[in-house]
Amino acid sequence: MATAETESERRRVIVRNMLSKEECEELELIHKSCSTVGYRPNVFSTTLSHLIATNSSHFIVPFVPIRERLKEKVEEFFGCEFELVIEFTGLISWARGASIGWHCDDNRPYLKQRHFTAVCYLNSYGKDFQGGLFRFQDGEPKTFAPSAGDVAMYTADSRNVHSVDEVTHGERLTLTLWFSRDSSHDEDAKLISILSQKLLHRSDKVPQLCLPLPASSNMYWFSPNQASPDELGCNICWARMNVLGYDIYYSQNTSSALDCSELLLEPLQLARGDNLFHQPFANILHALQVVQFFHWKASEFPTSKFETEASKVLHLSQSQKENISNLKSVFVKNNQLAETVFRPVIINEKEQQSFSWANFSAAVTAWEDYIRKLHKQLLNSLPHWRTHQSIFSCPLDESLEGT
Numbered sequence: 001m002a003t004a005e006t007e008s009e010r011r012r013v014i015v016r017n018m019l020s021k022e023e024c025e026e027l028e029l030i031h032k033s034c035s036t037v038g039y040r041p042n043v044f045s046t047t048l049s050h051l052i053a054t055n056s057s058h059f060i061v062p063f064v065p066i067r068e069r070l071k072e073k074v075e076e077f078f079g080c081e082f083e084l085v086i087e088f089t090g091l092i093s094w095a096r097g098a099s100i101g102w103h104c105d106d107n108r109p110y111l112k113q114r115h116f117t118a119v120c121y122l123n124s125y126g127k128d129f130q131g132g133l134f135r136f137q138d139g140e141p142k143t144f145a146p147s148a149g150d151v152a153m154y155t156a157d158s159r160n161v162h163s164v165d166e167v168t169h170g171e172r173l174t175l176t177l178w179f180s181r182d183s184s185h186d187e188d189a190k191l192i193s194i195l196s197q198k199l200l201h202r203s204d205k206v207p208q209l210c211l212p213l214p215a216s217s218n219m220y221w222f223s224p225n226q227a228s229p230d231e232l233g234c235n236i237c238w239a240r241m242n243v244l245g246y247d248i249y250y251s252q253n254t255s256s257a258l259d260c261s262e263l264l265l266e267p268l269q270l271a272r273g274d275n276l277f278h279q280p281f282a283n284i285l286h287a288l289q290v291v292q293f294f295h296w297k298a299s300e301f302p303t304s305k306f307e308t309e310a311s312k313v314l315h316l317s318q319s320q321k322e323n324i325s326n327l328k329s330v331f332v333k334n335n336q337l338a339e340t341v342f343r344p345v346i347i348n349e350k351e352q353q354s355f356s357w358a359n360f361s362a363a364v365t366a367w368e369d370y371i372r373k374l375h376k377q378l379l380n381s382l383p384h385w386r387t388h389q390s391i392f393s394c395p396l397d398e399s400l401e402g403t
């Protein structure tokens with residue numbers, strides 16, 4: 001006679017719609033504006049420590065309530081209340097060609113501290129990507145077609161040997177967490193320590209707008225498979241902007257003096273068609289964040305009937321256009337590759353056609369407000385996190401409300 005399994009025998013659960021559409025989209029924004037090349041071919045990743053290292057610590061804030069809910073759910077389902085720590089949190093995207101064969105998640109001596117896995121799917125099979133089905137080697141469910149908001153939770157041991165089919169189209173995006181019973185592997189403690197070093201020694205009491213700071217350029221260099229020569233690759237920040245219709249323009253003399261990798265730290269302007277947007281961005285990551293933010297929120301900016309003030313948009317000269325295409329050939333060596341890997345499957349054509357610099361300009365301001373709000377929440381929370389050595393949702397102190 002079959003008996004109900006006890007909590008300690010439970011090995012997996014799939015929870016549908018655990019993350020809201022808004023949460024999925026916000027994490028997608030963070031990934032598409034901060035990710036680096038990942039640990040496997042055709043995989044990109046964004047870790048929380050990388051966010052801190054690139055002056056984007058405030059992007060940890062949207063993860064906080066999600067991490068909490070996931071931990072509670074894993075503890076409840078597997079019957080280990082108050083026992084677990086989060087060992088790792090990361091956004092991982094899988095581009096065409098990425099896959100992983102049969103494995104379990106603690107299958108290396110240095111991974112034995114991983115006791116439970118939670119994989120949140122931030123976009124959908126059949127809509128945003130093809131291929132990429134998740135499979136368990138035995139038991140039910142056997143195959144799982146991810147949909148945005150779904151979460152798979154399973155024990156990291158050999159009772160859950162699983163694989164992911166090769167992605168054949170689009171970019172499959174996940175938020176992956178591992179949980180441990182061993183508190184010495186607590187990710188929170190490490191994050192709080194580096195956050196404190198970064199944020200508490202700053203002299204500015206009224207925080208400046210946080211502008212991202214790119215990591216070393218090789219972390220953004222994608223080549224289709226790791227063995228192929230550099231000539232075939234592309235810079236992922238550049239490529240992500242190109243596929244959404246933006247060109248990148250550096251006004252300084254780029255022909256000789258600057259090492260190309262240093263260029264990523266220099267101010268730049270964005271162009272589209274024959275137009276150059278007047279406002280400079282501090283560096284390539286700053287431009288990318290604003291572009292991705294606009295792409296996320298575009299529908300919220302009413303289609304402007306008014307042309308941008310003439311002073312905000314300049315007409316590109318022939319030599320500026322040449323400058324753009326010369327640099328593009330350095331940073332995106334294979335345009336076809338960039339299109340295949342980074343072009344979203346669904347691009348709102350209306351959004352592309354009704355593009356206006358006036359709306360884009362409004363998005364620059366809205367992005368600044370958004371970043372300031374996240375940064376304020378982070379500064380509000382950090383003292384509580386330090387006291388409790390744990391990252392958790394804190395209500396905003398009244399004294400900070402409305403500031």
Ligand SMILES: O=C(O)CCC(=O)C(=O)O
Nearest residue numbers: 100105119134164174176
């Ligand atoms: O993305 C998934 O569905 C699972 C990924 C996986 O198995 C892993 O990262 O270990």
Ligand SMILES: [Fe+2]
Nearest residue numbers: 103104105162
């Ligand atoms: Fe896995």
